[in-house]
Amino acid sequence: MAIKHVTKTGQVNNAIYRQLGDRWYTAQDDPIALLRAESRARNPWIAENIRLTFPSGEVRVLDMGCGGGFLSNYLVGAGFAVTGLDDAAESLAVARRYDATGNACYVTDEAYRLPYAEGAFQAACAMDFLEHVDDPGRAVAEAAHILQPNGLFFFATFNRNIISWLFGIKGVEWFVKNTPPRLHELSHFIKPAELSAILSLVGICFLDCVFDRLLDRLLDRLLHHYCL
Numbered sequence: 716m717a718i719k720h721v722t723k724t725g726q727v728n729n730a731i732y733r734q735l736g737d738r739w740y741t742a743q744d745d746p747i748a749l750l751r752a753e754s755r756a757r758n759p760w761i762a763e764n765i766r767l768t769f770p771s772g773e774v775r776v777l778d779m780g781c782g783g784g785f786l787s788n789y790l791v792g793a794g795f796a797v798t799g800l801d802d803a804a805e806s807l808a809v810a811r812r813y814d815a816t817g818n819a820c821y822v823t824d825e826a827y828r829l830p831y832a833e834g835a836f837q838a839a840c841a842m843d844f845l846e847h848v849d850d851p852g853r854a855v856a857e858a859a860h861i862l863q864p865n866g867l868f869f870f871a872t873f874n875r876n877i878i879s880w881l882f883g884i885k886g887v888e889w890f891v892k893n894t895p896p897r898l899h900e901l902s903h904f905i906k907p908a909e910l911s912a913i914l915s916l917v918g919i920c921f922l923d924c925v926f927d928r929l930l931d932r933l934l935d936r937l938l939h940h941y942c943l
Contacts, residue, residue: 724900724902725897725900725902726897726900727846727847727897727898727899727900727903728895728896728897728898729803729847731895731898732782732783732803732805732806733803733805733806734805735747735783735805735806735809736805736809737809737812739751739782739783739784739785739806739809739810739813740783740809740813742893744891744892744893745891745892745893745894746887746891746893746894746898747783749887749891750785750843751785753843753871754785754786754789754842755785757842757871758785758786758789758790759789761786761790761840761869762789762790762793762795764867764869765790765795765837765838765867766793768837768838768865768867769837769838773796774795774796774837774838775795775796775797775798775835775836775837775838776790776795776796776797776798776836776837776838776839776840777797777798777800777829777831777835777836777838777839777840777858777861778790778797778798778799778800778839778840778842779800779826779829779839779840779841779844779854779858780800780801780826780841780842780843780844780847780848781799781800781801781806781807781810781821782801782803782806782810783806783809783810783813784799784806784807784809784810784811784813784814784819784821786799786840786842787799787810787814787819787821788810788813788814788815788816788819791814791816791818791819792815792816795838796818797818797819797820798819798820798821798822798836799819799820799821799822800821800822800823800824800826800829801821801823802823802824802825802826803823804823807821807822807823826841826844826848826854826857826858827848827850827853827854827857828857829857829858829860829861831861832861833860833861834861834862834863834864834866835861835863836861836862836863836866837862837863837866837867838862838866838867838868838869839858839861839862839866839867839868839869840868840869840870841854841855841858841868841869841870841871841872842869842870842871843871843872844870844872845870845872845905845910846872846873846899846900846903846904846905847903848903849903851872851905851910851913852913852916852917855868855870855910855913855914855917855919856913856916856917858917858919859917859918859919862919868914868919870910872904872905872910873899873904873905874904874905874906874907875901875902875904875905875906876904876906879901879904880901880904883899883904884898884899884900884901887899
């Protein structure tokens with residue numbers, strides 16, 4: 716399956732995450748509070764699915780673009796052997812401070828060149844990350860390389876459509892305090908067909924798209940109600 720080239724316009728303001736400090740965990744008037752709430756909602760689902768697939772023994776998980784460690788610290792608390800990787804040392808310093816177990820391994824590096832052997836992990840996660848890089852295909856290929864056969868790859872990102880632009884970009888700018896410019900760029904959002912093609916090329920079998928389906932149902936109801 717061929718991947719249609721998508722021209723990236725603008726530049727995502729990833730530098731903002733280096734400046735958050737403890738606001739990763741304390742801010743209430745900032746888009747990071749939305750990200751924190753989103754993580755609380757989905758982290759148990761991720762942990763449950765990892766454990767269902769690997770019910771015994773040590774399970775090694777790589778959290779790509781882990782930021783302040785919302786997922787990494789949850790998973791290590793659930794008993795997994797977790798490595799959180801991010802290119803922002805400032806964010807990783809916060810993640811370490813909020814790791815109640817002290818067992819998470821945090822590494823400063825880029826997702827384009829993962830410093831791990833083939834098959835080193837049973838699971839890899841790229842949550843709210845793929846829309847922040849210019850070449851998501853390269854990052855996904857790296858994830859595929861470090862996953863063992865039958866390993867799991869979790870991702871959460873935005874679909875490139877008018878609804879995502881309205882809710883994920885403009886809605887946040889209009890209604891959430893302290894939203895910085897270029898928090899997201901529509902050109903960096905990824906259509907499901909594009910991501911499916913990327914996964915296919917690197918040998919990852921696309922199993923399910925749970926959150927997209929739930930969001931679509933919610934939006935369908937809201938739009939139907941509004942049209943009435």
